[in-house]
Amino acid sequence: MIGALIGDPARANMLTALMSGKALTASELAAEAGITPQTASSHLSKLEAANLTRQRKQGRHRYISLANDDVGGVLEALMGLAAKCGHVRARTGPRDPALRRARVCYNHLAGELGVRLHDSLKANGFVREEGEDIDLTDRGAAFVREFGIDLDALSTLRRPLCLSCLDWSARRTHLAGSLGTALLDRIYTLGWARREENSRVISFNRKGEQDFLKTFAV
Amino acid sequence: MIGALIGDPARANMLTALMSGKALTASELAAEAGITPQTASSHLSKLEAANLTRQRKQGRHRYISLANDDVGGVLEALMGLAAKCGHVRARTGPRDPALRRARVCYNHLAGELGVRLHDSLKANGFVREEGEDIDLTDRGAAFVREFGIDLDALSTLRRPLCLSCLDWSARRTHLAGSLGTALLDRIYTLGWARREENSRVISFNRKGEQDFLKTFAV
DNA sequence: GGAATGCTTCGACTATGGTCGAACTATGAA
DNA sequence: TTCATAGTTCGACCATAGTCGAAGCATTCC
Numbered sequence: 001m002i003g004a005l006i007g008d009p010a011r012a013n014m015l016t017a018l019m020s021g022k023a024l025t026a027s028e029l030a031a032e033a034g035i036t037p038q039t040a041s042s043h044l045s046k047l048e049a050a051n052l053t054r055q056r057k058q059g060r061h062r063y064i065s066l067a068n069d070d071v072g073g074v075l076e077a078l079m080g081l082a083a084k085c086g087h088v089r090a091r092t093g094p095r096d097p098a099l100r101r102a103r104v105c106y107n108h109l110a111g112e113l114g115v116r117l118h119d120s121l122k123a124n125g126f127v128r129e130e131g132e133d134i135d136l137t138d139r140g141a142a143f144v145r146e147f148g149i150d151l152d153a154l155s156t157l158r159r160p161l162c163l164s165c166l167d168w169s170a171r172r173t174h175l176a177g178s179l180g181t182a183l184l185d186r187i188y189t190l191g192w193a194r195r196e197e198n199s200r201v202i203s204f205n206r207k208g209e210q211d212f213l214k215t216f217a218v
Numbered sequence: 219m220i221g222a223l224i225g226d227p228a229r230a231n232m233l234t235a236l237m238s239g240k241a242l243t244a245s246e247l248a249a250e251a252g253i254t255p256q257t258a259s260s261h262l263s264k265l266e267a268a269n270l271t272r273q274r275k276q277g278r279h280r281y282i283s284l285a286n287d288d289v290g291g292v293l294e295a296l297m298g299l300a301a302k303c304g305h306v307r308a309r310t311g312p313r314d315p316a317l318r319r320a321r322v323c324y325n326h327l328a329g330e331l332g333v334r335l336h337d338s339l340k341a342n343g344f345v346r347e348e349g350e351d352i353d354l355t356d357r358g359a360a361f362v363r364e365f366g367i368d369l370d371a372l373s374t375l376r377r378p379l380c381l382s383c384l385d386w387s388a389r390r391t392h393l394a395g396s397l398g399t400a401l402l403d404r405i406y407t408l409g410w411a412r413r414e415e416n417s418r419v420i421s422f423n424r425k426g427e428q429d430f431l432k433t434f435a436v
Numbered sequence: 437g438g439a440a441t442g443c444t445t446c447g448a449c450t451a452t453g454g455t456c457g458a459a460c461t462a463t464g465a466a
Numbered sequence: 467t468t469c470a471t472a473g474t475t476c477g478a479c480c481a482t483a484g485t486c487g488a489a490g491c492a493t494t495c496c
Contacts, residue, residue: 003296007225012221038456077295082220280442448487460476464472
């Protein structure tokens, strides 16, 4: 059963670290989980055997990342449930408010600003939401092209364009999928925000946040 | 961490069984998980402490259900990820079809027709249900008086007028309390049905069932 | 009243699996 | 070559917690 894999504290810590979307080495993950490399090695074999993670060997390094978006989504949902039930992991630091404001959820924007983006797209009729499915409208397609995204390139990917993802802190839906990733990349490119080192926090600078709020008005 | 709770095979089996949406007893869950009742009892305390499940004591039974939709959603996601086809065998209630159709529950009507009565009262705005509480509305009071029940006499009893009771076979709420008893008595008096000897079965005659279904329409 | 059922608590047993030390392989650098 | 780093495998240890038998409590049935 897959739950048992996620259940172990050490593995949970590693998976949480991988939620940043970055590929981490086995040693880094060991440090993150507070265990020795040999123990981590054992855990990583199991995670990989269950197809929760994927590895890429490069030289003498072994880079680990989550196997796919689904895994990230399930982990996010689990964290949300844990947060709601009051079983939040210890480790609540000063980063917490920033995390709530804007963070990376595997590869797309989450937190208050992530919800804001989703709501804005919906309010303006750029996406149509039906249950758990999200579809980009014609007007929405025009909008994202205008925003500077190569929509045709995204369409050729096998990955779904729009996916809904449940937010951990706000308990609201936000946008995942290849479009979600592309939007976040574009936000970096525009210089509105940057990733904090060793953290899931996304820091918007003053001007970037103003532009963001103006572009994605509700 | 919540993942550890879901991780254990026994608990996973129980939660899977509860995914049907029905409330199950502690013993049923023990059987479902293939463990003894005392082990199940221990697991259930933990699940409840973590707010994953909710219990409702009724008589000597303890009905367990998932705490909320979020829990179900996460479990669903996990199972989808595990690509595990959930063969959730729902073992529903009594084998005797007659018992399932209509029977006495202490002193009021239960079974499919009991659920029907409850649903009808609710659909017509005769009762208002809030959580586990049920209240008779003004229109409902008029209705039961019209049906031939001395409501004022019931009001003088110390016993609660309306109580919700969880159905044994259908696992749905139905009406208990002094009003539930009075309604069943009235059904006897009208000659719609009678108690079978040495059984909890209530036999409606053909005309009686027709009248019942017409009176308590949904 | 007594019998039967549903469930819990207690205590003891046991097995799974997480953990680390030590030794080993593999890649890269000097 | 020699050394250093990254990671693995092996073996042993041991704590956690899942398990059940026995006994007890609570409720309903007859």
